[in-house]
Amino acid sequence: MYLRLATKDDMELVRAWRSNPLIYQGFFTQKEPLTWEEHIVWWKSRNKDWREFIIVLDDRDIGVVSIGQLDHWTPEIGYFIGNPTDWGKGYGKKAVQLALEWLREYGKKYCHTTVVKSNKRSMSLLKSLGFKVVAEARKGEVWMTKKL
Secondary structure (H helix, E strand, C coil), X not given: XXXXXXXXXXXXXXXXXXXXXXXXXXXXXXXXXXXXXXXXXHHHHXXXXXXXXXXXXXXXXXXXXXXXXXXXXXXXXXXXXXXXXXXXXXXXXXXXXXXXHHHHHHCCCEEEEEEECCCHHHHHHHHHCCCEEEEXXXXXXXXXXXXX
16 A cells, blocks of 8 residues: 555545445535535645545555645544445554655654544544544544544
């Protein structure tokens, strides 16, 4: 497994994944499938301080890792595996581990994420990697941090 930088060619696949209710139920702000226009606005909102990576397993694109706020002392990490048939196989954990290695090589010492409280699988995965819940981010969402 490895991470590769996402390109414009990945936009439709990422939108399809993000429009799956099983995926976006884990997002705080998205409550319905995305239109193409909404997805383009989101894609273009990622500035130079964000990196979108595609998770590749055996030459197959299986998900996304986002690393944002690289200009901040504690960048934000997010991830999802696009096809539920790939869930529960350790791919998300390995992808987050690769992203954490990337952050260390980038020179960062800490990172954070926010997780919807009802997303128990993600909370468990992140805790297994050493993330700690430090606060409520927004109602129904926790803020988790990790020292790299």
